[in-house]
Amino acid sequence: MKTTEMTGGSQRPLSLSDLNVNQLAARVNDLGAESYRVTQILDGAWRSVATSWSGVTTLGKLLQERLANEFRFSAFDEVERQEAEDGATTKLLLTLSDGAKVEAVLMRSPADPRRGSGPRATVCVSSQAGCAVGCPFCATGELGFTRNLSAGEIQDQVRIARQILRTEDRELTNVVYMGMGEPLQNIDAVFASIDGLTDPARGGIGQRRITVSTSGVVSGIERLAKQRPQITLAVSLHAARNPLRDLLVPLNRKWPVEAVISAADSHSRATGRRTTYEVTMIDGINDRAEDSAALASLLRGSGAHVNLIPMNAVAHTPWQESKPERIEQIANQLRAAGLTVTVRRNRGREAGAACGQLAAEKAGAPTPIAVARRRELLVAASAAALQGQRTAQPIAPSGPLGGEA
Ligand code: SAH
Numbered sequence: 001m002k003t004t005e006m007t008g009g010s011q012r013p014l015s016l017s018d019l020n021v022n023q024l025a026a027r028v029n030d031l032g033a034e035s036y037r038v039t040q041i042l043d044g045a046w047r048s049v050a051t052s053w054s055g056v057t058t059l060g061k062l063l064q065e066r067l068a069n070e071f072r073f074s075a076f077d078e079v080e081r082q083e084a085e086d087g088a089t090t091k092l093l094l095t096l097s098d099g100a101k102v103e104a105v106l107m108r109s110p111a112d113p114r115r116g117s118g119p120r121a122t123v124c125v126s127s128q129a130g131c132a133v134g135c136p137f138c139a140t141g142e143l144g145f146t147r148n149l150s151a152g153e154i155q156d157q158v159r160i161a162r163q164i165l166r167t168e169d170r171e172l173t174n175v176v177y178m179g180m181g182e183p184l185q186n187i188d189a190v191f192a193s194i195d196g197l198t199d200p201a202r203g204g205i206g207q208r209r210i211t212v213s214t215s216g217v218v219s220g221i222e223r224l225a226k227q228r229p230q231i232t233l234a235v236s237l238h239a240a241r242n243p244l245r246d247l248l249v250p251l252n253r254k255w256p257v258e259a260v261i262s263a264a265d266s267h268s269r270a271t272g273r274r275t276t277y278e279v280t281m282i283d284g285i286n287d288r289a290e291d292s293a294a295l296a297s298l299l300r301g302s303g304a305h306v307n308l309i310p311m312n313a314v315a316h317t318p319w320q321e322s323k324p325e326r327i328e329q330i331a332n333q334l335r336a337a338g339l340t341v342t343v344r345r346n347r348g349r350e351a352g353a354a355c356g357q358l359a360a361e362k363a364g365a366p367t368p369i370a371v372a373r374r375r376e377l378l379v380a381a382s383a384a385a386l387q388g389q390r391t392a393q394p395i396a397p398s399g400p401l402g403g404e405a
């Protein structure tokens with residue numbers, strides 16, 4: 001029988017990555033094994049292609065069995081792989097021990113000699129199953145919230161990405177917390193996972209190669225600046241004006257635009273690191289002249305980096321991506337305000353921005369009635385927001401997990 005302990009706040013089997021090195025050393029000692037076994041275990045977990053205890057051959061059969069009785073080698077019961085973009089992107093649909101499903105996406109890019117950068121491979125990890133924030137353009141938001149992931153469940157997404165890359169003779173260069181969930185609403189597990197990823201004995205990944213993306217949890221941005229200052233911050237802004245941002249990011253009702261920008265500026269001053277702002281471009285909603293002008297004046301002089309990402313169409317919204325010409329105009333307007341701007345194209349569609357969609361598909365579609373109802377509400381609320389009216393209530397997801405179906 002596997003040990004059942006608290007992981008991420010509920011009773012689930014403990015997995016290897018839920019332990020830090022001291023905890024692992026204590027367990028190894030309890031099992032009567034020598035301390036050098038700790039290094040063998042961690043090398044097996046982080047630097048081999050083993051997928052189970054029996055694959056870590058340095059340990060010998062007896063210790064493999066004892067460890068297997070104590071904790072799981074991987075947090076996942078099932079790993080489903082889907083390749084896209086001619087093999088540049090791998091989507092992983094991962095089933096956790098309680099049946100919850102999350103997604104991780106691995107993106108590979110070639111060397112860029114003009115920038116002097118070598119080949120890159122980035123994994124986009126999930127921090128929660130579902131998400132409680134409920135942004136209406138996001139497939140994960142539509143699922144509603146299931147639960148927080150444990151530190152081990154987050155790290156194991158990175159372990160699996162590294163294993164895939166190892167078979168291709170490539171290195172993982174970057175980790176982004178931009179998959180399912182709001183990382184700063186699961187901040188303790190996210191920080192513990194960062195500690196595992198950056199620990200030389202475990203992940204050994206440089207702090208500066210890790211980015212946490214948030215929809216604007218101000219208290220979390222403040223903790224990030226104080227407690228993990230080397231980590232890069234990305235803020236999902238989407239709108240510079242409160243009425244529209246209330247609709248696009250319901251958390252804006254708690255922490256409005258000014259509070260988010262001020263927290264990001266303090267983060268940048270305290271850490272000496274540039275903030276990245278993400279703006280998902282939605283046709284006729286946040287790409288109108290007033291909005292781009294408001295965005296340019298809000299960020300002018302901040303030295304920030306802005307990523308403009310065409311919205312990936314999701315079933316439950318009436319919205320579409322902005323026209324490419326309009327995105328280009330806005331990019332130039334922002335550049336004229338002194339900002340560095342990147343327009344994401346296919347990558348956004350196929351990978352990071354589409355994160356959550358595979359899991360949402362697997363969870364089953366909300367009922368057509370719920371979708372139709374939600375579309376009506378979104379049309380009415382966006383019309384009101386465009387006229388500057390702040391709506392009282394966020395629009396609830398239509399399901400299948402969160403819903404008003
Ligand atoms: N919850 C965090 C991190 C996960 S979402 C956050 O919101 O920042 C990661 C990014 O994907 C966010 O910038 C989000 O706005 C974007 N995104 C979500 N759904 C999208 C869609 N349908 N099209 C394009 N980008 C999307």
Ligand code: SF4
Binds near residue numbers: 236
């Ligand atoms: Fe949650 Fe981010 Fe999706 Fe908003 S965009 S619902 S915060 S995962």
